[in-house]
Amino acid sequence: MVTADSTTEAVPPGATAALADLHRARRHNHRAVVHWVDALYRVYLTGLGAAIVVVVASGLLPHEPLDPAGVEALAAEGPAWLGLAIAAALAFGLRSGSRGGPLTLEAATVQHELLAPLPQAVVLRGSAFKQLRFLAFAGTVVGGIVGVLTVRRLPENEVAGVVCTAATFALAAAAAAGIAYVASGRRLSRWAAGLLALGLLGWSALDITAGLTTSPATMLASLAFAPLSFDPLAVVGVLAASLTVAAGVGSLSGLSVETARRRAGLVSQLRFAVTLQDIRTVVLLRRQLAQETPRTRPWIRLKRGGRLPAVWRRDWHSYFRFPAVRVARLVTLAVVAGLALGFTWRGAAPAFLVAAVTLYLAAYDAVEPVAQEVDHPTRWDDLAVDPGRQLLLHLPAALTLMVLLCLVSAASALVLVPASVVADLTPVLVVPVALTAVAGAAVSTTLGAPDTAALVGMGADMMGLVLMLRLVLPPAMVVAALAPVLGAGSDPADLQVEAVSNNVTYSVFFAAAGLLWLRFRKPNRI
Amino acid sequence: MSTDPTLQTESLTKDYGDGLGLHGLDLVVHPGELVMLVGPNGAGKSTFLGLCAGLIEPSEGNAWVGGTAIGTVEARARTSYLPDSPVLYDDLSVNEHIEYVARMHGTEDWEDYGDELLELFQLTSRADDLPGTFSRGLRQKAGLILGLVRPFSLLLIDEPFAGLDAPAQLTLVDVLAELVEQGAAVVCSTHQFDLVPVATRCVGLRDGELSYDGDVSEDVIRDLVGG
Structure with missing residues (x-):
């Protein structure tokens, strides 16, 4: 094994002390470039963030002993x-x-x-x-x-x-x-x-x-x-x-x-991509880090030809080449989302945020065909179809996959929630949640890295706001679709299905806005 | 005195999963040899150097530096490796790099030797600067100094002439010739003809396999690279 230290005889005297001095010098140099006001400001922001989390969570959680x-x-x-x-x-x-x-x-x-x-x-x-x-x-x-x-x-x-x-x-x-x-x-x-x-x-x-x-x-x-x-x-x-x-x-x-x-x-x-908020690059680098490559032999091989639309077939080709680890991750995310919703129904209201985030993450894999278009802009631009329309053509397959995952979530929620409640809420929630997750992930994927030159021109305050919105709006769509669960009530005999259904309708508007935005995307703008 | 060759590889193989990087290479390099490692892109030169440095793990086969298996502390003490792209800390000046790298390898009188190398590669005026502000050539010079400031019996260098200005290229040739004269073994991946007069041997690689092992000349290099 290459890394085995079979002998330590060759360690030069003073080498360990030199290593310690090197680390000390780096810490010293690092401290020299960080102003104490900046450091204090970071501590202040972290403290403020933690305080907000506590106060908000405290308000959401039940108080009674x-x-x-x-x-x-x-x-x-x-x-x-x-x-x-x-x-x-x-x-x-x-x-x-x-x-x-x-x-x-x-x-x-x-x-x-x-x-x-x-x-x-x-x-x-x-x-x-x-x-x-x-x-x-x-x-x-x-x-x-x-x-x-x-x-x-x-x-x-x-x-x-x-x-x-x-x-x-x-x-x-x-x-x-x-x-x-x-x-x-x-x-x-x-x-x-x-x-x-x-x-x-x-x-x-x-x-x-x-x-x-x-x-x-x-x-x-x-x-x-x-x-x-x-x-x-x-x-x-x-x-x-x-x-x-x-x-x-x-x-x-x-x-x-x-x-x-x-x-x-x-x-x-990866750190650089995170700094740039380039989510697609982050996803790709994370896959490289995990050495996650598509399967050479697909799980299911689609027959050549056939009457199904080419884009739909291309998308399923992509899904059927998902490596086992990605399939396992998708199922795990769906199960976690279901359990989180189960805890939400049992009274831990903030858990619905966990469900929203996990489903949003799962949707990133579901919109992989959209991401492939974005990754290859010249090929995308060469198609005889309007680029934005081409993106939308990928969404039915992505939506189908997300619906399947949402059904897995519903099944896993059965561990914590009575079957009647799951049976009543699933038909109302599955499609809107899957749709908003797909729309949010597709929007985030096609956003790419921000145009820093344009952002700098907006001024510091505006730039901060735009960057925050880029990050928050896509997952917020899924949060909006799941939030109505909070109003379902905790009594299986008196479940507020109609109220949930009415409130979920609003989230569809968010999804529609996202789809509209996608419709007018062009390769040269990404 | 040890009679072990400076570098010996036996069926050294690297399989990256999507293709072989190196296939069953047997090679022996003795003290005082300057080996030019030549081959087209993707031939396995960098893989070979990384394997010998202990930076890449072999899929099969073995390699020894001075009779000690690669990757051991002893082998690391004997091997100086310079990658094709210089790797430097962003938060340490060149002088600080020299100090800590030299001390970690037990270099005596590193201050004088470091100054000498800085002078040789004309980097004295930038010695207290952070390398983050350096051009490709300056980074290459800093990387070379760090590779040379510590003791070694085997020097593995990957494309050291890239980015260097003409005077620095000639300096490097002189330095390598002097090292070989002092008994070090040098394996240098390069197609630079300037090195031909001082090189003692040429090893050609193609598709991860040994394609040539013999005398070095400009014609041989042309054949190995483009042929």
């Missing part, structure tokens, strides 16, 4: 559900690790530090600790917010509740990074990592259905509920998370230099 039966049910079922979320984070870590992540080094770090005569673990430890610190901090903040929003409904010590929730989230985030380091350091194949991830998710799902605490993820989740009902297994969960982090740091020496170099190149391009 849970009755004793509710508290008992939460203490009994909560750890398993939160454990499933933690298992999902661990699965995400495994996925990232099997692709060489989650560390993203700079190209210069690979060239000058990983190729230096230093043990690889020594070089990578600093970056890993930095990442772990950040993730633990982010977990603490998110966990703290969740804790603040939930303890007010519970008869527990508020401080203990917030601290335990924050600690659980911090440990879960760090463990996800830890398991990712293990996967990348031990060179786990995608299939092995996928199987392991499925195992973790399945184990948590088993805990939910059997009402047990057997999975390490459930045990760790028990920590968040400790002030409500202490389970000694929470200690095991904390230990398991800590061991995972330690094992991850211990596996750093196995990281593939080749993968690190490939990621370094792609990630720097």
Whole structure:
């Protein structure tokens, strides 16, 4: 194995100190170019954003304390559900690790530090600790917010509740990074990592259905509920998370230099594309990073000829070449959306935003044929069809795919919602939600990178507003289509289907506006 | 004294999945050899150099630097690799680059040697500047200095003449000749005829396979590149 440090005899004296000095010098140079007012302003913006999230979420969530039966049910079922979320984070870590992540080094770090005569673990430890610190901090903040929003409904010590929730989230985030380091350091194949991830998710799902605490993820989740009902297994969960982090740091020496170099190149391009808000480029680079290429042999081979329209056939050719990992991602996104809607119906109103975002992300893959036109403007321009009309011709297939995914969401919502409710709401919601998701994703894809010269001419304030609208408006269409779910009511016997139906109608106007915008797109304008 | 060749590869193969980058290459390079690595685009030259540097992992086969497997700390200490596109930190000046790269490789009296190299490549006046403001040629010079400022027994260079001005190209030829005289082995991927008089051997690659291994001349290079 190329990266194995079979000997450390050649490490020059002072090399480790030189590495530390290099990192110190870079930090010093970095600090020198960041003005303290800018740094404070960023802290202020972050704090303000977090405060807005707390206030808005606080307003959306119910305030009234849970009755004793509710508290008992939460203490009994909560750890398993939160454990499933933690298992999902661990699965995400495994996925990232099997692709060489989650560390993203700079190209210069690979060239000058990983190729230096230093043990690889020594070089990578600093970056890993930095990442772990950040993730633990982010977990603490998110966990703290969740804790603040939930303890007010519970008869527990508020401080203990917030601290335990924050600690659980911090440990879960760090463990996800830890398991990712293990996967990348031990060179786990995608299939092995996928199987392991499925195992973790399945184990948590088993805990939910059997009402047990057997999975390490459930045990760790028990920590968040400790002030409500202490389970000694929470200690095991904390230990398991800590061991995972330690094992991850211990596996750093196995990281593939080749993968690190490939990621370094792609990630720097990805960051640039994100800065430019060029979503299509971000999608393409992310696929390269994941080495996600179309299948050579399609899942289903369409017969030659046939009476179906050429564009429709071309679109299904594209879908039938989706790699297994993309198909799995689409189904997962649909399932997550369904579960989020289930939680929405059960009272966690903000969860509908999760459903909107996941369906919007799924729609990005559904509009792949549209994106192909945008990626090849000369070919698109050569067609004997008006360019905007050509884009619209791709949408029926995309809409069909999204409808299928929305039906998967509806099926997965059955886990949390009575069948009668799903049966009443599905016919009302599926087509509008699928349509807005497709329209939003197609608009976002065809937007491309912003015309910076034109934006600068608008002035700073206007530029900020335009950039924000570019980013927010497309997913807002899906949010608008799903928001009526909030008005459905929680009583299956008194479901407000008509109100939902009426409100959903408004979202169709957003979709129509998006389609109209697409109709007049031209290659040279993108 | 070690009798191991500076570089030895055995059935070195790289399969990128969508095609072979290098196919079963056997090669031995001894101390004091300056090997010109020649071939058309996509022949596998950069893949070969990346493999020997430990930057790319072989799909099959092995390679050793001074008898030590590539990728080990010892092999990394002996190998200096310069990619075709110079890789520099955006937030460190050239002088800072020199200091830390040299110290990480245990270079003694790096200050004097660094100044000497800066002078040689006419970069002294820009030594305290950040490379983000540099042209392609200046970045190439900085990259060359970093590759040379540290000790090595094997120098792997990928297209080092690209972007260099004429005086710097001649300087580089002189530097490489001097290195070879001192006993280092150099493998340089280039079609630059200026290097022919000082090169001791030419290795040709085509479609990832060895197509030539022998004496170097301008005609041989023309054949290998365009033939």
